[in-house]
Amino acid sequence: MAKELTPQEMLRIDLSPPTKDWMDIPTVIKPGIYCYPAKPEKVEIVGMPNGHVWSPLDDDWGLPEDWKETFLEGMRERLDKHRSFKIFMDICVRCGACADKCHFFLGSGDPKNMPVARAELLRSVYRGEFTKAGKILGRLAGGRKLTEDVLKEIWYYLFQCTECRRCSLFCPYGIDTAEVTIIGRELINLFGLNINWIQEPVANCYETGNHLGLLPHTFKQNVEFMCMDIEEFVGVTIEPPFNRKGAEILFVTPSGDVFAEPGIYTLSGYLLLFEHIGLDYTWSTYASEGGNFGFFTALDMAQRLNAKIYAEAKRLGVKWILGGECGHMWRVVHQYMNTFNGPPDFLEEPVSPITGTKFENAKSAKMVHITEFTADLIKHGKLKLNPKRNEHLKVTFHDSCNPSRGMGMFEEPRYVIKNVCPNFYDMPESTIREQTFCCGSGAGLNAGENMELRLRGGLPRANAVKYVHERFGVNTLACVCAIDRAVLPASMEYWVPEVDVAGVSELVGNALVMEGEHERTVDLRGRELPQFAEASQDSGESGEEVK
Amino acid sequence: MIAQRIIFPLGVVLGIVVLGLVAGSVPALHGLFSVGLIYVAFAVFFFGFIAKVVNWAKSPVPFRIPTTAGQEFSLPWIKWSKIDNPSTTGGVILRMFFEVCLFRSLFRNMRTDLRSGWLIHSPTKWLWLLALGFHYSFLIIAIRHLRLFVQPVPGFVELLDKVDGMFQIGIPPIYLTDILILLCVTGLLLRRLFLPKVRFISLAADYFPLFLILGIVISGLLMRFVFRVDITAVKALANGIASFHPVVPEGIGAIFFVHVALVCTLIAYFPFSKLMHMGGVFMSPTRNLANTTRMAYHENPWRKPPKFHSYEEYEDMYRDYMKEAGLPLERE
Numbered sequence: 001m002a003k004e005l006t007p008q009e010m011l012r013i014d015l016s017p018p019t020k021d022w023m024d025i026p027t028v029i030k031p032g033i034y035c036y037p038a039k040p041e042k043v044e045i046v047g048m049p050n051g052h053v054w055s056p057l058d059d060d061w062g063l064p065e066d067w068k069e070t071f072l073e074g075m076r077e078r079l080d081k082h083r084s085f086k087i088f089m090d091i092c093v094r095c096g097a098c099a100d101k102c103h104f105f106l107g108s109g110d111p112k113n114m115p116v117a118r119a120e121l122l123r124s125v126y127r128g129e130f131t132k133a134g135k136i137l138g139r140l141a142g143g144r145k146l147t148e149d150v151l152k153e154i155w156y157y158l159f160q161c162t163e164c165r166r167c168s169l170f171c172p173y174g175i176d177t178a179e180v181t182i183i184g185r186e187l188i189n190l191f192g193l194n195i196n197w198i199q200e201p202v203a204n205c206y207e208t209g210n211h212l213g214l215l216p217h218t219f220k221q222n223v224e225f226m227c228m229d230i231e232e233f234v235g236v237t238i239e240p241p242f243n244r245k246g247a248e249i250l251f252v253t254p255s256g257d258v259f260a261e262p263g264i265y266t267l268s269g270y271l272l273l274f275e276h277i278g279l280d281y282t283w284s285t286y287a288s289e290g291g292n293f294g295f296f297t298a299l300d301m302a303q304r305l306n307a308k309i310y311a312e313a314k315r316l317g318v319k320w321i322l323g324g325e326c327g328h329m330w331r332v333v334h335q336y337m338n339t340f341n342g343p344p345d346f347l348e349e350p351v352s353p354i355t356g357t358k359f360e361n362a363k364s365a366k367m368v369h370i371t372e373f374t375a376d377l378i379k380h381g382k383l384k385l386n387p388k389r390n391e392h393l394k395v396t397f398h399d400s401c402n403p404s405r406g407m408g409m410f411e412e413p414r415y416v417i418k419n420v421c422p423n424f425y426d427m428p429e430s431t432i433r434e435q436t437f438c439c440g441s442g443a444g445l446n447a448g449e450n451m452e453l454r455l456r457g458g459l460p461r462a463n464a465v466k467y468v469h470e471r472f473g474v475n476t477l478a479c480v481c482a483i484d485r486a487v488l489p490a491s492m493e494y495w496v497p498e499v500d501v502a503g504v505s506e507l508v509g510n511a512l513v514m515e516g517e518h519e520r521t522v523d524l525r526g527r528e529l530p531q532f533a534e535a536s537q538d539s540g541e542s543g544e545e546v547k
Numbered sequence: 548m549i550a551q552r553i554i555f556p557l558g559v560v561l562g563i564v565v566l567g568l569v570a571g572s573v574p575a576l577h578g579l580f581s582v583g584l585i586y587v588a589f590a591v592f593f594f595g596f597i598a599k600v601v602n603w604a605k606s607p608v609p610f611r612i613p614t615t616a617g618q619e620f621s622l623p624w625i626k627w628s629k630i631d632n633p634s635t636t637g638g639v640i641l642r643m644f645f646e647v648c649l650f651r652s653l654f655r656n657m658r659t660d661l662r663s664g665w666l667i668h669s670p671t672k673w674l675w676l677l678a679l680g681f682h683y684s685f686l687i688i689a690i691r692h693l694r695l696f697v698q699p700v701p702g703f704v705e706l707l708d709k710v711d712g713m714f715q716i717g718i719p720p721i722y723l724t725d726i727l728i729l730l731c732v733t734g735l736l737l738r739r740l741f742l743p744k745v746r747f748i749s750l751a752a753d754y755f756p757l758f759l760i761l762g763i764v765i766s767g768l769l770m771r772f773v774f775r776v777d778i779t780a781v782k783a784l785a786n787g788i789a790s791f792h793p794v795v796p797e798g799i800g801a802i803f804f805v806h807v808a809l810v811c812t813l814i815a816y817f818p819f820s821k822l823m824h825m826g827g828v829f830m831s832p833t834r835n836l837a838n839t840t841r842m843a844y845h846e847n848p849w850r851k852p853p854k855f856h857s858y859e860e861y862e863d864m865y866r867d868y869m870k871e872a873g874l875p876l877e878r879e
Contacts, residue, residue, distance in 0.1 A: 011664050017747035021552070047854075081849055083606040084832045090603075091827035094753050096738070096745040097652075097674060100659045106666060116748050133819060140555055142750040168614045172646070172653045172678070173824055174833035176614060206856050207864070216865050217872035243875050285874060286861050299610075304853040315858055335612050335840045341853065343844040361621050361634075365841035376622055406612070408619030408632040408838060415625075430657050430668035434616045434631070460659075463666045 007495060010455060015100065017111035023124070023144060027112070027153040029056045032452030035159055035445065038199035043192050045203040046301065050192030061152070067191050068146055072129055074187045079130075085183050088175045089126045092116060098167035098177075103438050104160050107456030115167035115177040118157050122184055125150060155193055158184045160453060162442035163296075163328075164401035169434055181443070186298040194297055198444035201293040205305050210255035210289035219285045222258045226268050233526055235518030238275045240283055243316070247282035248353060250313045253324025253370075254291035256482035257503075261525075263485040266325060266503025268524045272512050273374065273505065277354050277382060281322065287312035290329040291482060295336075296444035303340040306332060309367075310344045320350040321367040325503050327442060327481035330369060330409075331402035338365040355380040369403075371480055374508060375412040378419045384513040389520060390421040392530040393476040395507070396468045397426065398461065398488065399436035400481035408434075413480055413504050420511035425472040431464035441487035454487060455494050462495030469496050477501045553740070556755035560762050560809070567766075567808035571801025580804050581784055582793040588811035595818025600826050609847035611840040614833040616655075620842075632838050639837050646834055650679055674738070681731035684724035685760075687711060688767075691722070695785035717772075725768060732761050752821060759813045766806040776800040 018025070034056050043051025054062040064070070079086045098115040100106060105113040112118060120142075127134030127143035134143025144150060163178035188194070201211035208215055214222065220242050227238045241247060253270065257263040274281055287308040294301035313321050323333055338344075347366040350359040357376045359368045377383050395417055403409040410433045418424050431437050440457030468474040477488060477499050488501040510523050521532040570580035617628025633639045645651040653675040657668045691708055694700045712720040736757045739749045770776050780796035781803065787794040817823070829835065839845075862869065862877055869876060 008664075011661070013661055015659075015661060016743040019743070019746065022747060080606055081609060083603055083608045083830065084612065086606045087603055087827045087830055087832075090599075091821060091824040091831075093821045093824055094745075094748045094750065095653075095674060095678070096742070096748060097656050099744040099748070101657075106659055106661070111744070111747050114744060114748065120748065131819075140551070140751050142752055165614055168833055169616055170652055170655055170657075172650055173828045174614055174646075174652070174831040176612070176833045179612070179833075207861075209856075209861065215868055216874055217868045220872050220874065245875070285869070286858050300851070300853070304855045307853040307855040308858075311855070311858065333841075336610055338840055339610055339845045339847050339850070357622065359621075360842065361619065362841045364843050367841065372621055375625075379622070379624060405614050405616070408615035408617060408628070409621070410618050411625045412621065428668065435655075435657075460666055467665075 005452065010452075010459075013107065013109040015106070015109050017114075022112065022117060022120070023139060025112075027149070027156055029152070029156050031057075031449070033160065033450055034156060034453075035195035035197050035447045035450050038192065038194040038196045040192075042196065042199040042203040043194065046206050046304075048189060048192070048194075048297070048301070050190075052192055054193075056152075056155070061148075061193065063148070063151075064191050067151075070190050071146060071151070071187055074190050075126070076130070078183050078186065082179070082183065084176065084179045087173075088119070088179060089123055091173055092119065092123065092175055094120075095172065097170045097172065098175075101167045101170050102177075103162075103164070103166070103440055103460045104453070104457045107440070107459035108453075110160075112153075112157055113160055118161060119175070119177055119180045121150075121154050121157055122180060125154075151188075154184060155188055158188065159195060159445060159450075160457075162401070162438045162440070162445055162457065164438035164442060165405040166401070166435070166437065169405060182295075182299065185296060189297050195444065195447070197447035198293050198296045201444075202297055202301060202305065205289050205293065208288075209284075209286045209308065210258075211291060211293055212255045212259050214255060214258065214288065216285035219255075219258060219288050222264075223267065223271070223283065226264055226271060229524070229526065230268055230271060233522050233524060234272065234514055234520065236272075236275065236514045236516055238271050240271060240274075241281070242283045243285055244282035245316050247316060248280040248319050249282070250287070250309075250316060250318040250321045251281050251283055251324065252287055252290045252309055252321060254326040254329055254482035255289050256291070256326075256486055257324060258288070260486065262489065262501055262506070263482050263503065265506040265509070265524045266482075266485065269503060269505030269507070269509030270324060270370065272509040272514060272524075273383075276384070276512050276514060277377065280353065282316060282318070284312045284316065290323055290326050290333075292329060292332045293444055295328055295332050299336075302332060302336065306337055307341045309337070310341050313344065314346050319348040320362075321347070322370060322373060323367050324370050325480040325482065325505060327400035327402040327483055329402075329482075331406040333365070333367050334403075334407040337367065352376055354382050369409060369412070371409065371412045371416055371504060374505070375415045378416060383508075385420055385511045386513050387420050387422050387511050388531065389510050389523070389529060390507055391423070393421055393507070394423045394425065394472055394474045395421045395476045395478050396424070396465065396474045397432070397504075398439070398465075398477055398479040398481075398484060399432050400479060400484055401436060401438050401442060403480060404434055404436045409480075410434075413478070416504055417478055417507060420507050421476075421478075425468050425474055427464040427468050431460065437461040437464065439481075439484045439487050440491060442483055446483055446487045451490070455491060458487070458491035459495065461488075462491050465492065465499055466496045469499055475499055476507075478504050478507060480504050552749065552751045553754050556751045557758050559755065560758040563759075563808050563812055564762060564766075564805050567805030568801050570808070571799075571804035574797070577799070577804070578793075578795040581799075581807055582788055582795060584807060584811045585788055588815040591815040592817050595815075596823070596826060599818050599823055600830070603827070603830055607848045608832045608836070609849060610832075611836050611838075611845040612832055613836045613838045615838050619838060634837050634839050634842065636837065639835060643829065643835055647828055650675055653678055673734075677731045677734045677738070680727050681735060684728035684731065687724045688722075688728065691724075695782050696789040698786055719771060721772075725764070728760075729764055729768075732757060732764065736761065756813065756816070756820065756822060759809055759816075763806065763809045763813065766802055766809060770800070770802050770806060774800050774802045776803045
């Protein structure tokens with residue numbers, strides 16, 4: 001952030017746009033809002049064009065001579081490849097229903113962040129360069145020519161959209177800004193204008209198999225490190241299998257779960273769950289990434305990164321694939337993977353080895369969400385749970401954008417949480433389920449340099465958390481997304497201190513009664529359980545009395 | 548420039564009005580400005596509309612990307628939202644029915660305000676009401692006009708006419724839809740003019756159809772109540788057009804040509820404008836697809852096999868590390 005703003009200062013937001021024509025409002029690229037450009041070598045590793053050193057604050061962005069032709073040709077090609085894009089360029093009536101649905105608009109008041117306005121940035125170029133009326137009448141027909149300034153403006157706002165699809169829900173024609181952003185980002189990637197926070201994970205994922213660039217042995221060590229924690233906190237020994245041929249199930253989760261707090265505690269939850277039910281499964285160090293930052297560069301890049309999952313499932317000879325908690329991973333798995341790289345006929349239709357439940361909704365793509373899997377286990381009474389261990393937690397659930405509006409997984413996580421946590425409070429209706437607000441940092445915008453943007457975008461979500469925090473004393477924000485776990489702590493710290501962020505599987509892991517465990521006095525983070533603290537205090541006091 | 552966005556389309560509409568008045572007062576132009584204009588406008592509409600839809604249809608739908616607005620079909624004991632998140636063709640048809648006929652998504656609309664540090668989300672139905680009122684009154688008025696073109700008048704048109712005019716206010720009775728469309732179009736225009744967010748995004752292309760339709764409604768009302776036109780002559784003209792034996796009767800008032808000029812502009816403008824949302828709403832991939840991508844294979848016609856970093860390349864790259872970590876290897 002250029003200047004540290006207090007929440008009160010940040011909240012001085014004017015949601016009334018100026019009367020000036022938006023085409024006359026120049027775009028000023030501000031520190032704290034934009035992300036750093038992609039490093040050339042990270043562009044080159046995956047064979048994407050024109051990796052170069054540049055800065056969004058410079059006048060010269062190092063564009064190739066023919067950038068304009070490339071952009072327009074790319075646009076024409078995509079109009080022919082995607083009916084969605086073509087229709088969304090043509091039929092918006094600018095009714096304004098989407099205007100106040102975007103978390104970035106609500107948090108910043110920047111009128112070009114109204115979804116309709118953001119899409120108009122590109123739509124105006126479509127009209128000005130592709131339609132007769134726009135070519136002849138220009139601005140009167142809402143058209144403008146593609147210039148360097150226009151490109152810079154489009155670039156700036158393409159990275160102020162997290163592809164959360166909330167606007168699409170309210171649009172009477174289903175116009176989806178995520179589609180416009182996805183294709184817009186493909187276009188600027190044609191001449192190397194990506195941001196590094198996306199490009200580097202893509203390059204890492206391509207070679208090492210995961211966004212964080214964890215080498216095979218490091219990946220294994222990190223998982224084993226959590227097993228040591230589990231040994232200490234729970235008292236059971238777990239030896240997770242890696243790259244094991246002939247396992248029944250391949251488990252893939254975002255690498256964030258293997259790397260940083262609090263995601264690693266979600267990982268502990270997975271490990272405990274699999275141990276608890278004696279699952280015949282394996283991790284893979286090669287397909288060690290469920291997330292897909294390729295999805296934030298270009299669809300073919302997403303396809304290339306995603307291809308490893310089926311390839312590895314085939315090599316290892318598993319029956320089906322289980323996927324961990326992640327947001328955009330599930331947009332890709334649910335709506336793209338089968339089309340990208342399927343159908344995986346070498347796999348079997350997923351059946352839970354514990355309950356015998358057939359996962360009908362995944363019978364072609366053969367990949368099941370861990371929360372669907374866990375909900376089924378609980379429903380069949382296959383888990384021994386002690387929810388009292390989570391009694392000190394007052395939990396609310398953040399529906400991640402992608403599993404919500406690109407899949408529709410609402411009941412499963414709530415069912416799981418309610419079975420492992422005695423105190424659950426939903427946030428207001430207009431901020432959850434299909435109407436959920438983004439964490440503010442999705443679609444590759446979870447960098448550090450754009451913290452002001454992230455905090456602004458995180459406001460609507462945080463505001464609803466604050467409501468249940470003040471009303472019910474909620475102190476835990478549960479989620480099924482690795483990006484959420486990475487970014488919501490910062491947002492909570494800023495907007496609603498005293499609220500922790502936890503993966504649903506972590507809460508499950510806390511409640512699981514493991515065979516051979518010792519008395520559980522701490523949770524999976526090693527924090528003392530208050531119930532136990534009271535008990536020890538009681539015994540301490542009684543000890544004193546005896547004295 | 549904002550003023551230009553409003554004044555330019557208003558000027559164009561007023562220009563068309565003047566043109567209609569001029570044509571109406573020169574009998575030699577009556578044929579051209581009634582029969583000629585109507586044939587041309589309908590032809591442009593018909594072929595333009597088809598061309599646009601065909602053009603959209605030419606682009607494939609490579610991915611199955613419905614916006615899921617309810618619980619997915621998943622475990623048998625979880626109640627799923629069959630319409631808002633359909634997994635069957637029947638569900639998709641119902642979803643589309645509610646979308647097209649009742650504007651389901653607009654009905655969902657909320658407004659969000661920031662008040663003393665709290666974002667307040669409250670339901671708002673104004674846009675939905677105005678949109679629904681406008682579209683349905685427009686539809687009914689259009690159907691009512693069949694009375695002029697078709698002889699004998701079909702029963703449902705008669706019935707619609709009776710119901711619409713049931714209140715018998717004034718002579719001739721004013722139709723409910725006439726009042727409704729006037730209110731709704733005015734409401735939609737006022738939104739654009741006075742709500743800052745909507746004003747910010749509104750283009751000339753948004754004001755133009757509103758002014759046109761307002762002009763059409765006003766000229767229609769004037770024809771009925773103020774400058775009465777010879778309805779028998781209008782019927783003869785309309786019948787002639789519909790039966791492709793056009794006649795141009797004498798003595799139709801000038802205001803009629805204003806009405807026709809505005810209507811024809813709207814119809815001919817339709818295929819080249821945002822008004823094509825009428826066709827597009829049926830083809831929007833976020834609405835008209837079932838949420839079955841994991842359940843059934845969806846083919847992308849332009850799919851290319853991906854070039855990716857294979858396991859063999861990966862093992863070659865990291866074999867030593869893997870060996871040391873005790874990870875199984877394909878080749879030692």
